[in-house]
Amino acid sequence: MIPIECYFALSALLFFIGVYGFVTRRNLIAMLISVELVLNAVDINFAAINRLLYPQGMEGMFMTLFVIGVAAAESAVAIAIIINVYRNFRSDSVDAIKNMKR
Amino acid sequence: MYSYTIFIMLLPLLSFLVLGLAGMKMQHKVAGLIGTCSLGIVTILSYMTAFQYFGAERVDGVYQTFVPYNFTWLPLGNLHFDLGILLDPISVMMLIVISTVSLMVHIYSFGYMHGEKGFQRYYAFLSLFTMSMLGLVLATNIFQMYMFWELVGVSSYLLIGFYYPLKPAIAASKKAFIVTRFADMFFLIGILTFGYFVDSFSFSFAGDIVMGQGTTPFIEGNVAKAVAAGGFIIPTALVLMFIGGAGKSAMFPLHIWLPDAMEGPTPVSALIHAATMVVAGVFQIARMFPLWIEYAPGAMSVIVWVGVFTAFYAAAVACAQSDIKRVLAFSTISQIAFMMVALGVSLPGHEALMDNHAQLGYMAGMFHLFTHAMFKACLFLCAGCIIHAVHSNEMSLMGGLRKYMPITHITFLISCLAIAGIPFFSGFSSKDEIITACFQYSPVAGWIMTGIAAMTAFYMFRLYYGIFWGTENVEAHEHHTPHEAPLSMTVPLIVLCVITCGVGIYTTLGGFLGWGGSFGSYVSAAGTDYTIHFDAQIAATSTIIAILSICLATYIYKGESQPIADRLYKTFPRLHRAAYKRFYQDEIWQYVTHRIIFRCVSTPIAWFDRHVVDGTFNFMAWGANEAGESIRSWQSGDVRQYAVWFLTGAVALTLILLCI
Amino acid sequence: MGNTVMFIILAVLILGSALMCVTTTRIMRAATFMLFVLFGVAGIYFLLDYTFLGAAQISVYAGGVTMIYVFAIQLVSKRTLQGLEERVKSSRMITGALASLLGLVVVGLILLKTGFYTVDMSASDVELPMRTIGAALVGAGKYQYVLPFEFISVFLLACIIGGLVVARKEEKEL
Numbered sequence: 001m002i003p004i005e006c007y008f009a010l011s012a013l014l015f016f017i018g019v020y021g022f023v024t025r026r027n028l029i030a031m032l033i034s035v036e037l038v039l040n041a042v043d044i045n046f047a048a049i050n051r052l053l054y055p056q057g058m059e060g061m062f063m064t065l066f067v068i069g070v071a072a073a074e075s076a077v078a079i080a081i082i083i084n085v086y087r088n089f090r091s092d093s094v095d096a097i098k099n100m101k102r
Numbered sequence: 103m104y105s106y107t108i109f110i111m112l113l114p115l116l117s118f119l120v121l122g123l124a125g126m127k128m129q130h131k132v133a134g135l136i137g138t139c140s141l142g143i144v145t146i147l148s149y150m151t152a153f154q155y156f157g158a159e160r161v162d163g164v165y166q167t168f169v170p171y172n173f174t175w176l177p178l179g180n181l182h183f184d185l186g187i188l189l190d191p192i193s194v195m196m197l198i199v200i201s202t203v204s205l206m207v208h209i210y211s212f213g214y215m216h217g218e219k220g221f222q223r224y225y226a227f228l229s230l231f232t233m234s235m236l237g238l239v240l241a242t243n244i245f246q247m248y249m250f251w252e253l254v255g256v257s258s259y260l261l262i263g264f265y266y267p268l269k270p271a272i273a274a275s276k277k278a279f280i281v282t283r284f285a286d287m288f289f290l291i292g293i294l295t296f297g298y299f300v301d302s303f304s305f306s307f308a309g310d311i312v313m314g315q316g317t318t319p320f321i322e323g324n325v326a327k328a329v330a331a332g333g334f335i336i337p338t339a340l341v342l343m344f345i346g347g348a349g350k351s352a353m354f355p356l357h358i359w360l361p362d363a364m365e366g367p368t369p370v371s372a373l374i375h376a377a378t379m380v381v382a383g384v385f386q387i388a389r390m391f392p393l394w395i396e397y398a399p400g401a402m403s404v405i406v407w408v409g410v411f412t413a414f415y416a417a418a419v420a421c422a423q424s425d426i427k428r429v430l431a432f433s434t435i436s437q438i439a440f441m442m443v444a445l446g447v448s449l450p451g452h453e454a455l456m457d458n459h460a461q462l463g464y465m466a467g468m469f470h471l472f473t474h475a476m477f478k479a480c481l482f483l484c485a486g487c488i489i490h491a492v493h494s495n496e497m498s499l500m501g502g503l504r505k506y507m508p509i510t511h512i513t514f515l516i517s518c519l520a521i522a523g524i525p526f527f528s529g530f531s532s533k534d535e536i537i538t539a540c541f542q543y544s545p546v547a548g549w550i551m552t553g554i555a556a557m558t559a560f561y562m563f564r565l566y567y568g569i570f571w572g573t574e575n576v577e578a579h580e581h582h583t584p585h586e587a588p589l590s591m592t593v594p595l596i597v598l599c600v601i602t603c604g605v606g607i608y609t610t611l612g613g614f615l616g617w618g619g620s621f622g623s624y625v626s627a628a629g630t631d632y633t634i635h636f637d638a639q640i641a642a643t644s645t646i647i648a649i650l651s652i653c654l655a656t657y658i659y660k661g662e663s664q665p666i667a668d669r670l671y672k673t674f675p676r677l678h679r680a681a682y683k684r685f686y687q688d689e690i691w692q693y694v695t696h697r698i699i700f701r702c703v704s705t706p707i708a709w710f711d712r713h714v715v716d717g718t719f720n721f722m723a724w725g726a727n728e729a730g731e732s733i734r735s736w737q738s739g740d741v742r743q744y745a746v747w748f749l750t751g752a753v754a755l756t757l758i759l760l761c762i
Numbered sequence: 763m764g765n766t767v768m769f770i771i772l773a774v775l776i777l778g779s780a781l782m783c784v785t786t787t788r789i790m791r792a793a794t795f796m797l798f799v800l801f802g803v804a805g806i807y808f809l810l811d812y813t814f815l816g817a818a819q820i821s822v823y824a825g826g827v828t829m830i831y832v833f834a835i836q837l838v839s840k841r842t843l844q845g846l847e848e849r850v851k852s853s854r855m856i857t858g859a860l861a862s863l864l865g866l867v868v869v870g871l872i873l874l875k876t877g878f879y880t881v882d883m884s885a886s887d888v889e890l891p892m893r894t895i896g897a898a899l900v901g902a903g904k905y906q907y908v909l910p911f912e913f914i915s916v917f918l919l920a921c922i923i924g925g926l927v928v929a930r931k932e933e934k935e936l
Contacts, residue, residue, distance in 0.1 A: 006773075014776060014799075015869075037784075043803065051811065053879075058905075069822070086838045
């Protein structure tokens with residue numbers, strides 16, 4: 001079996017790649033995609049710990065299941081908002097939303 | 103027994119409040135009546151007090167001091183500020199003076215201020231002034247006296263600046279207030295020094311006055327403690343207090359405010375700047391007299407020489423003034439200096455505390471205060487009548503008024519004779535005794551004072567002839583004939599003259615015939631009966647000199663034109679101009695304040711205040727502002743930047759939690 | 763042995779696609795690379811013997827969510843699709859890289875310091891039976907998941923309605 005540290009390393013790397021993408025990208029949808037990466041990293045973590053450290057329980061798997069569901073819902077709402085933003089600001093860049101900025 | 107005396111203080115206060123708050127809604131007549139009636143009642147009460155007090159039994163030949171009221175207002179450890187009423191020969195005498203003159207002024211103002219805007223305000227301020235002056239003389243402790251001293255100053259400021267739309271009036275009232283306030287600073291330091299070392303402010307100097315009981319005055323108490331602390335402390339405190347008194351009583355060089363104070367209405371000048379407020383300094387010295395005699399006899403020479411110089415200076419300037427009120431103002435300064443000198447020449451005797459020498463000066467000073475108040479008030483009120491008739495203060499526009507204003511003429515003449523020191527008028531007795539006391543002190547002082555008395559007679563009669571004789575101002579009289587003043591203005595004149603003559607006749611005859619029962623039987627330094635004996639030589643000398651001066655003045659000024667005066671004027675133009683400009687005292691003070699004090703002291707302090715004190719706070723505000731501006735970029739509205747900070751924060755928190 | 767090889771392949775796929783996803787300038791490519799990442803993660807699940815989870819991942823995530831993103835990209839980024847590329851400020855890149863590196867270091871430290879014990883690996887490569895999962899999902903017993911299941915269905919409903927309301931076209935007033 002693969003030692004658990006490998007899974008942790010994988011998920012950590014994926015997590016921080018997602019964070020980097022969130023901070024760097026200007027396009028709203030690209031930022032959302034980076035958030036999806038973060039969520040997926042967390043999912044890997046849950047599943048690995050459940051399988052390798054606590055095989056008799058099922059909490060990790062169900063957690064992952066529900067995270068997948070919630071992520072889907074959240075993407076839907078976020079996209080709806082982005083569509084609204086696009087309608088009002090005519091742009092898909094996060095810098096465009098600056099009415100309340102000084 | 104004297105419980106009604108509280109109304110002497112309360113009634114004017116009440117009248118001030120009523121007139122001050124509701125005066126504008128009243129008619130003029132009503133306001134005037136309220137003020138005058140309340141003062142009438144005060145006068146009746148004062149006379150009642152005097153009769154009761156002086157008619158009471160003496161204990162050990164000394165009039166007892168009564169303290170009907172004395173309550174502690176502000177206790178501060180050992181010291182405490184009291185408010186109370188002290189009845190004592192000089193305070194009762196002052197009660198009579200103040201209430202009489204004030205009542206006369208109230209009645210007179212009905213006529214003089216008729217139709218003026220602010221009539222009610224005027225009466226309100228008169229009531230305030232009367233209350234303050236009464237509080238000053240009835241004070242049981244020096245702090246109460248100081249408090250009312252300041253109140254008197256405020257009333258004076260308000261009344262001098264009565265015609266506040268006019269710039270000269272404002273300037274004069276400010277000057278009066280600032281100069282007296284400056285002097286009062288020294289007074290306060292003196293009080294504090296005194297209180298600190300003696301542990302008491304009360305006038306019995308025995309610790310505390312006990313309410314209701316009669317106590318013999320001026321028992322030595324904690325004063326001994328102050329003496330033990332250092333021989334110079336009590337004289338220093340007393341001299342500081344004298345400086346405060348000198349400011350209020352217009353001694354040189356703090357006299358500069360009094361001539362300018364003539365910008366106020368003439369009845370105000372009569373009341374405040376002739377009869378009552380300006381004698382507050384003299385009253386203060388008289389009140390503290392036992393301490394002066396016992397502990398600071400050497401310092402009394404300060405009083406004497408300041409007084410002598412002031413008297414001479416004021417008399418010299420008065421000879422050259424053309425504004426009748428200014429002449430009277432300088433005359434007042436000179437006469438108050440006489441009173442101060444009288445108090446100052448009281449030397450301690452060889453055996454007893456209060457022996458003949460001390461008695462004479464004290465009594466003479468107080469007597470002169472009484473008589474001067476009467477005739478000077480009369481003079482000012484006459485001047486008011488004249489100004490009312492001629493609508494100007496300048497002597498050059500007057501002349502030959504004796505035809506038009508008989509009552510004013512007679513009363514003015516009587517008061518001039520009184521001030522010149524002619525027998526059978528009150529000024530003779532008082533001035534004569536002062537000169538006698540001066541001769542006992544030192545012949546030099548005596549001859550100088552005699553000379554000044556001669557100058558007094560001279561310039562007063564110059565004034566008299568200038569107003570009532572001489573050439574008429576025909577053109578002005580064609581426009582508007584001067585007429586005698588209305589009854590409300592002439593009755594006070596007559597009353598004051600009657601008092602002057604009455605006192606004069608009584609004391610002169612009493613002195614010549616040795617009746618006793620004169621002023622000295624009521625007011626004297628030790629409280630005992632002091633009979634005046636006229637020193638015939640001095641009396642004769644002073645009378646002759648006075649008559650000579652009057653003749654000189656008559657010779658120079660009586661005729662239709664004044665050739666001798668004009669020739670003198672041409673010969674000594676610069677001296678005349680210097681005297682006219684009061685020997686440039688005002689300019690000197692201006693120079694000192696503007697060039698020296700403002701430039702060297704005030705400007706650096708102002709700079710410090712603006713740049714350092716304000717600068718600190720401005721700097722703190724600027725710093726806060728800058729800090730805020732620099733943090734502002736954190737609120738960029740940039741979601742990604744927020745995410746970075748969020749992450750950094752989470753990492754930091756994790757590290758902290760790990761390390762703990 | 764086979765597991766290790768599989769894992770390595772999957773790891774390379776995931777990390778490579780992720781890196782490409784966040785660094786590419788063209789948005790459609792980012793969506794595609796995300797799809798690859800999702801596939802890779804599903805592979806990981808299969809490796810862990812969670813077949814149901816893997817199936818759910820593919821059907822929901824890779825199928826549904828990616829489609830949403832693609833449609834959104836079509837709707838929103840008109841100009842971007844037409845070839846306009848996104849420029850990234852270099853300062854921002856450095857900041858991002860730094861922050862991520864910092865986080866990575868911290869997490870790495872924690873990983874290294876914590877000693878993980880591994881359960882006896884004698885538990886064989888047996889997949890979790892579907893029956894158990896199903897029973898647990900709708901069971902109301904102590905460690906069973908009917909409540910979160912119901913909750914998530916309501917939640918999904920709310921999100922659908924919310925999304926509809928937010929993205930609704932405004933009615934023009936005549």
